[in-house]
Amino acid sequence: GQQLNQSPQSMFIQEGEDVSMNCTSSSIFNTWLWYKQDPGEGPVLLIALYKAGELTSNGRLTAQFGITRKDSFLNISASIPSDVGIYFCAGQLTDSWGKLQFGAGTQVVVTP
Amino acid sequence: NAGVTQTPKFQVLKTGQSMTLQCAQDMNHEYMSWYRQDPGMGLRLIHYSVGAGITDQGEVPNGYNVSRSTTEDFPLRLLSAAPSQTSVYFCASSYPLGGLNTGELFFGEGSRLTVL
Numbered sequence: 530g531q532q533l534n535q536s537p538q539s540m541f542i543q544e545g546e547d548v549s550m551n552c553t554s555s556s557i558f559n560t561w562l563w564y565k566q567d568p569g570e571g572p573v574l575l576i577a578l579y580k581a582g583e584l585t586s587n588g589r590l591t592a593q594f595g596i597t598r599k600d601s602f603l604n605i606s607a608s609i610p611s612d613v614g615i616y617f618c619a620g621q622l623t624d625s626w627g628k629l630q631f632g633a634g635t636q637v638v639v640t641p
Numbered sequence: 642n643a644g645v646t647q648t649p650k651f652q653v654l655k656t657g658q659s660m661t662l663q664c665a666q667d668m669n670h671e672y673m674s675w676y677r678q679d680p681g682m683g684l685r686l687i688h689y690s691v692g693a694g695i696t697d698q699g700e701v702p703n704g705y706n707v708s709r710s711t712t713e714d715f716p717l718r719l720l721s722a723a724p725s726q727t728s729v730y731f732c733a734s735s736y737p738l739g740g741l742n743t744g745e746l747f748f749g750e751g752s753r754l755t756v757l
Binding site: 533535538562564569570572573574577619627628630633634 | 645672674676681682683684685686689691697699700731733745746747748749750751
């Protein structure tokens with residue numbers, strides 16, 4: 530079954546605010562990935578993390594691979610209307626090459 | 642490059658019917674996979690393939706068959722559709738980084754299947 534706990538489930542924020550979401554697991558992952566899905570589209574990769582403790586930025590997005598290898602977070606700074614969508618974390622267990630597991634997603638709604 | 646192409650985009654089936662969801666990629670990716678997406682459950686891995694002639698089961702393989710005769714194509718077959726298979730299906734491909742890491746997944750636009 531699903532081993533990733535992603536929170537929050539949804540967020541309603543005002544334009545310009547910062548957004549933070551995270552994923553946790555009881556298992557150790559060797560890869561954490563963050564995807565965004567727009568309505569009617571497939572998910573698109575935002576940030577990939579491959580080392581414990583790694584902190585990576587992509588524009589207004591910042592993600593970190595937790596030191597324990599059991600969690601990861603994604604921050605979006607100064608949100609804009611096009612940040613609307615569903616954000617997914619995904620991870621690969623150390624002994625499960627090729628099998629990415631996805632969190633349930635965080636629905637982000639940005640209001641003007 | 643077209644990336645990952647899925648057909649059909651929409652399909653309605655009756656219980657017991659069979660069909661094949663097609664997936665093709667033109668990026669010479671070794672790794673291909675099928676996911677299903679259901680409300681509130683994220684994406685769940687059905688089957689995956691690390692190269693032509695090699696397939697393996699994911700988290701929810703029951704009711705689905707796959708084959709990988711070429712690098713480019715990875716069709717997903719439903720032999721006898723059931724209402725529980727109503728979902729949005731995504732095909733994804735990747736060129737593995739090597740070792741234990743899975744590289745970036747490139748997703749198709751999805752195939753929305755309804756089983757009545």
